[in-house]
Amino acid sequence: MSDFLQILIAAVAVGSTYALLALGYTLVYGVLKFINFAHSDVFVLGAWTSFTASMFVTQRMNVDPAHAPWWVGLCVLLAAISVASTVAYCIERFAYRPLRKSPRLNVLITAIGVSLLLQNVGQLTGPAVVRETPTTVTKAAADLTPAERASETTKINGEQAQVQVQGKPLATLPFGSSPRSMPVLLPDAVLNETTAATGVMDGGSRRGMVKLDKPVTLEEGRTYSLQTERLDASGKPTGERETLGVASPAGTYEKGTDIRTQPARNAKDVQGAAYTLTIAPEVPIRLLDVLIVVSALVLMAGLEILVYRTKLGTAMRAISYNVETAQLMGINVNLVISFTFVLGAALAAAAGFLYPMKYPGLNQPAHQIWVLLGLKAFVAAVVGGIGNIRGAVLGGFLIALVEMFGAFYISTKLSDVFVFAILIFVLLVRPSGILGTTVREKV
Amino acid sequence: MALLEVGSVNAFYGAVHALKGVSLAVEKGEILTLIGGNGAGKTTTLRAISGMVRPRNGTVKFDGQDITGTPPNELVGRGLVHVPEGRGIFANLTVAENLELGAYTRHDRAGIAADLERAFELFPRVKERQKQLAGTLSGGEQQMVAIARALLARPKLLLLDEPSLGLAPQLVATIFSIIREINRQGVTILLVEQNANMALKVAHRAVVLEVGQVAMSGNAADLASSDAVKKAYLGH
Ligand SMILES: Nc1ncnc2c1ncn2[C@@H]1O[C@H](COP(=O)(O)OP(=O)(O)OP(=O)(O)O)[C@@H](O)[C@H]1O
Ligand SMILES: [Mg+2]
Numbered sequence: 280m281s282d283f284l285q286i287l288i289a290a291v292a293v294g295s296t297y298a299l300l301a302l303g304y305t306l307v308y309g310v311l312k313f314i315n316f317a318h319s320d321v322f323v324l325g326a327w328t329s330f331t332a333s334m335f336v337t338q339r340m341n342v343d344p345a346h347a348p349w350w351v352g353l354c355v356l357l358a359a360i361s362v363a364s365t366v367a368y369c370i371e372r373f374a375y376r377p378l379r380k381s382p383r384l385n386v387l388i389t390a391i392g393v394s395l396l397l398q399n400v401g402q403l404t405g406p407a408v409v410r411e412t413p414t415t416v417t418k419a420a421a422d423l424t425p426a427e428r429a430s431e432t433t434k435i436n437g438e439q440a441q442v443q444v445q446g447k448p449l450a451t452l453p454f455g456s457s458p459r460s461m462p463v464l465l466p467d468a469v470l471n472e473t474t475a476a477t478g479v480m481d482g483g484s485r486r487g488m489v490k491l492d493k494p495v496t497l498e499e500g501r502t503y504s505l506q507t508e509r510l511d512a513s514g515k516p517t518g519e520r521e522t523l524g525v526a527s528p529a530g531t532y533e534k535g536t537d538i539r540t541q542p543a544r545n546a547k548d549v550q551g552a553a554y555t556l557t558i559a560p561e562v563p564i565r566l567l568d569v570l571i572v573v574s575a576l577v578l579m580a581g582l583e584i585l586v587y588r589t590k591l592g593t594a595m596r597a598i599s600y601n602v603e604t605a606q607l608m609g610i611n612v613n614l615v616i617s618f619t620f621v622l623g624a625a626l627a628a629a630a631g632f633l634y635p636m637k638y639p640g641l642n643q644p645a646h647q648i649w650v651l652l653g654l655k656a657f658v659a660a661v662v663g664g665i666g667n668i669r670g671a672v673l674g675g676f677l678i679a680l681v682e683m684f685g686a687f688y689i690s691t692k693l694s695d696v697f698v699f700a701i702l703i704f705v706l707l708v709r710p711s712g713i714l715g716t717t718v719r720e721k722v
Numbered sequence: 723m724a725l726l727e728v729g730s731v732n733a734f735y736g737a738v739h740a741l742k743g744v745s746l747a748v749e750k751g752e753i754l755t756l757i758g759g760n761g762a763g764k765t766t767t768l769r770a771i772s773g774m775v776r777p778r779n780g781t782v783k784f785d786g787q788d789i790t791g792t793p794p795n796e797l798v799g800r801g802l803v804h805v806p807e808g809r810g811i812f813a814n815l816t817v818a819e820n821l822e823l824g825a826y827t828r829h830d831r832a833g834i835a836a837d838l839e840r841a842f843e844l845f846p847r848v849k850e851r852q853k854q855l856a857g858t859l860s861g862g863e864q865q866m867v868a869i870a871r872a873l874l875a876r877p878k879l880l881l882l883d884e885p886s887l888g889l890a891p892q893l894v895a896t897i898f899s900i901i902r903e904i905n906r907q908g909v910t911i912l913l914v915e916q917n918a919n920m921a922l923k924v925a926h927r928a929v930v931l932e933v934g935q936v937a938m939s940g941n942a943a944d945l946a947s948s949d950a951v952k953k954a955y956l957g958h
């Protein structure tokens with residue numbers, strides 16, 4: 280049961296990413312009736328821009344990304360959305376629009392070309408946006424290179440010279456060809472853990488042992504952890520929180536006896552610190568997952584309102600049905616189509632920001648894994664009924680559920696096969712997708 | 723000065739020479755009907771006026787300004803509104819949304835609401851069907867929605883392409899009387915019709931198009947009694 284719930288939670292989190300991406304495919308298909316194969320690359324662009332922007336912002340502010348204030352995440356998200364939207368606008372304007380009246384196949388091939396272009400340009404390693412802080416090395420004045428000698432940062436005192444060496448690049452433009460790790464900018468905590476005891480730590484007798492200021496009973500079959508704050512040498516709280524696993528067997532621990540913690544900490548470090556002893560839930564619900572899912576749902580709700588409740592949305596749906604007649608209504612079709620691309624890209628960029636919060640390993644932009652992710656989102660759009668907004672959301676969650684449960688209960692190796700099996704099944708049973716409808720014009 | 727002046731317009735579809743120097747003028751306040759057989763170029767003439775087809779040469783002047791080749795979406799706000807052949811209803815939208823799109827370029831809420839009421843007076847049936855998907859309406863109801871929607875753009879000149887196409891005879895009469903009523907309310911109308919009989923009855927003047935050229939033009943009543951027109955278009 281707990282496995283089931285845990286997989287369900289993971290599937291919902293991943294499903295929200297698929298859904299956000301699927302919406303982009305569906306929106307563009309809705310107005311132009313063509314599959315924008317460069318869409319997944321816009322998602323990758325969003326993910327990598329998020330990485331570069333978070334490196335840049337946190338370095339400029341001189342904060343550890345893991346402890347950055349909440350609005351840093353928002354700034355990074357906005358940066359990703361702006362970059363991805365601008366690129367998507369240009370793709371539509373310069374690659375697709377000139378082909379609007381050409382055969383569908385030409386546009387499709389162009390989309391694949393644009394996709395390859397983005398993948399390959401993304402791998403270029405250009406100038407560094409952010410570097411590690413420069414270090415100073417001492418060397419003999421005689422060994423200085425002319426460039427070092429000319430540099431203002433070089434200090435020469437007699438025989439000795441101090442040379443400033445540039446730090447290693449942390450992020451380059453566009454993105455580079457080596458994998459990176461995305462800093463998690465969203466707050467995280469286990470939401471449903473229960474507190475067993477609180478108090479002040481009394482140090483401990485040995486490394487990895489802490490003493491609690493009151494008796495504590497650890498029950499069989501439960502997982503406990505101890506949240507404390509690190510103290511500095513003078514015993515003042517540093518604000519740096521840490522979670523220590525509890526490794527002691529079940530039983531009652533009298534006041535003054537030791538509890539073993541993992542990872543082992545020097546008892547001195549935490550002496551006098553306030554602690555909370557918590558019982559880990561069977562199925563932890565993480566704030567991070569909740570934030571990812573809620574953000575995605577808010578965006579989807581916003582999109583739904585935009586498309587079904589505003590004049591602009593009505594114009595989008597009108598174009599989707601008949602471009603010429605839409606023009607006769609006074610709708611600037613080019614403008615609305617550009618807007619649709621930008622909207623899809625914004626959602627993809629949001630997905631590109633949210634997804635690495637859960638899976639922080641960023642592969643290089645042309646990596647197979649990105650292609651597969653985009654493909655699954657596309658499958659989600661088709662399964663739900665391409666061109667249908669609710670269908671894309673439904674498809675996104677459905678694909679993630681099938682993938683995750685299939686991987687756990689049947690075979691990890693076959694998880695992608697299940698996804699495509701669902702596609703084939705739906706196409707056979709309901710070719711227009713689960714929620715897809717074909718509205719016929721009466722004449 | 724005429725509200726609309728079309729001067730020697732030539733239009734092509736690839737190699738097909740659809741309009742061969744068509745000239746006509748629509749005076750303010752009148753109903754001008756454009757009649758002719760299949761493939762004569764009636765639809766193309768309307769498309770050349772509303773900017774859906776770019777004339778190769780010739781000029782289109784509307785309200786004193788040259789609008790040759792201006793895209794249709796820029797003309798709606800200026801009062802030139804085109805109801806296309808086959809109605810151009812958005813079947814995937816509700817009737818209310820279709821009507822809302824008619825007023826797409828307008829921002830005067832009060833004015834739109836008033837025009838909506840007036841359109842409902844002309845087409846009470848449309849008012850009842852507002853929540854329904856337009857694709858589920860009957861052909862006649864769709865035509866009513868198309869005209870009502872055009873009125874919401876507050877047209878100075880209304881281009882109607884075969885509004886009677888495929889309608890039951892009784893409904894045809896209703897549609898034509900509504901067209902006359904719209905005209906009475908001050909809207910100039912350029913009416914394309916296959917049903918020359920009815921068209922010549924409601925129109926003030928008429929232009930006959932034959933294979934991309936103007937064959938005849940004049941007073942609607944005069945043309946209706948001319949032998950050539952009787953023989954070719956009125957079936958007697
Ligand atoms: N999209 C097109 N591509 C090629 N030729 C076209 C196209 N549309 C119209 N034509 C041709 O242009 C000519 C004029 O067509 P148009 O539609 O204007 O005629 P019409 O008078 O409206 O006819 P109908 O009464 O049948 O609607 C015809 O010969 C037609 O075959
Ligand atoms: Mg026609």
